[in-house]
Every structure is written in C-alpha cells, then in structure tokens.
Amino acid sequence: MTGPAEEMRGARAELIAAARDGRTWMPPFPQPVNEPAAASVLILFGRLDSIPARTDAETVSADLDVLLQRRAATLSSHPGQVAFPGGRRDPGDKDAVDTALREAREETGLDPSGVEILATLPELPLAASNHLVTPVLGWWRTPSRVAAVDHAETVDVFRVPVAQLVDPANRHTSTLTRDGLTYRGPAFDIDGTLVWGFTAGILSALFDATGWAQPWDRSIERPVTI
Numbered sequence: 001m002t003g004p005a006e007e008m009r010g011a012r013a014e015l016i017a018a019a020r021d022g023r024t025w026m027p028p029f030p031q032p033v034n035e036p037a038a039a040s041v042l043i044l045f046g047r048l049d050s051i052p053a054r055t056d057a058e059t060v061s062a063d064l065d066v067l068l069q070r071r072a073a074t075l076s077s078h079p080g081q082v083a084f085p086g087g088r089r090d091p092g093d094k095d096a097v098d099t100a101l102r103e104a105r106e107e108t109g110l111d112p113s114g115v116e117i118l119a120t121l122p123e124l125p126l127a128a129s130n131h132l133v134t135p136v137l138g139w140w141r142t143p144s145r146v147a148a149v150d151h152a153e154t155v156d157v158f159r160v161p162v163a164q165l166v167d168p169a170n171r172h173t174s175t176l177t178r179d180g181l182t183y184r185g186p187a188f189d190i191d192g193t194l195v196w197g198f199t200a201g202i203l204s205a206l207f208d209a210t211g212w213a214q215p216w217d218r219s220i221e222r223p224v225t226i
Helices: 010-018 096-109 162-168 197-210
Strands: 037-045 064-071 085-087 116-121 125-126 130-142 154-161 171-178 182-190 194-195 221-222
Touching: 010 130, 010 197, 037 116, 037 197, 064 182, 085 096, 085 197, 096 116, 096 130, 096 154, 096 197, 125 197, 154 162, 154 194, 162 182, 162 197, 171 197, 182 197, 182 221, 194 197
Parallel strands: 037 130, 171 221
Antiparallel strands: 037 064, 037 085, 064 154, 116 130, 125 130, 171 182, 182 194
C-alpha cells in the first residue's frame, strides 16, 4: 500500500498528475465521419524485470516499460501496426476500464488483478477505424506473463523500456501521404520496430506531460510504408 507522502513523488505520481490535465495535452485526431463505436486501449506501465523492488516514490521513469503489441497484418483496420492492447466495447462491459482490461486479457493473457487503474483519459476519435477510443492509464503493480493469445489478431506482445522510447536517437517524425494529403506525427524506432500513428501520438504527448521527454529532432522525417 502506498501512503499519501509516497503518492506525491515518483513516476506513478507523475502519471497521475499528467492524467488530471489530460484535456490540455491529449493529441488532436481527425473526427470520424460516421457514428463511432466505443472502444478502449490500455496504456500500461510497469517496472522492468531487472529493477529491484522499490517503493512507488523511488520508482522513476527510467525504471519502467510499457506494454505494446503488434496487430496481425490480415486485420481490416491498422494491419501490422504496433498498438496498445484494446478494442471495441462489448455489451457486457460495465465501462471503458472493463473494456480495456478484458481486451488486454484476451489479446495478451494479462492478469487484470495485477493492474492498478490510475485514470481514464479523454476520449479520442479514430477516423481510420471509426471508433471513439478511451485511453485507460494503468500501473502494473504485479506483472504477469504476457504473449500473443490469438494470432489472428495479435502476432507479438512486448514490453518496451521507457528509456528507449524517450531516447532522442530513437525518435523521428513519420509521414504518410494519402489522397494528396500528408500526415506528420511523432514516431519511435525501437531496434527496427516502428511505433507511429495513434499509439505514438499518445505516448509522445504523455511523455511531454509527465516531463519524461527529452529534446529530439522533429525535422528528421521518414515515410511510413503500409
């Protein structure tokens, strides 16, 4: 159990503080043209396995990783992309948190009992798949084994160190040109694994809001090939 004094310090406290001001820093995305379906994603931070046991107040951002997965290339929306665990809300889900945890369990084998929910962030419209997505911010208090459960949906599950994501050497601006228009957004290249689009936009904005980000060269542009 974490006491009030500990909650004021450390990476967990920085995530909570950033979430309180989510509407001021969440990235803008194009509005969907049709009535969107409700969906949730789980943004789950946990301590690296190599980090000794520490209190929340002693845990800094460099101690953390974030849970990501690669979507199957055969999916109709966002094929082959790296993403947070998540998906569409089911009729039996009580709320956005329920959806995020259920989807994470179904996709990665995550044990939801080890996850502390820190906050739900403002909904974001995702035009490409016509969803209204609620990001759910979680703290992986008791990490469980994770792996791709259904290879028709997820081909890989991995935990990426925050230190690698914020390293300026691993950051660039991705570009995607469609119908004569060019989309530009933050991206991460982690040992050849590209994180871009919706997922990268949220991570980049969150790192800025928590103060974890390091200055990086936004003029470096690389096209996305899909």
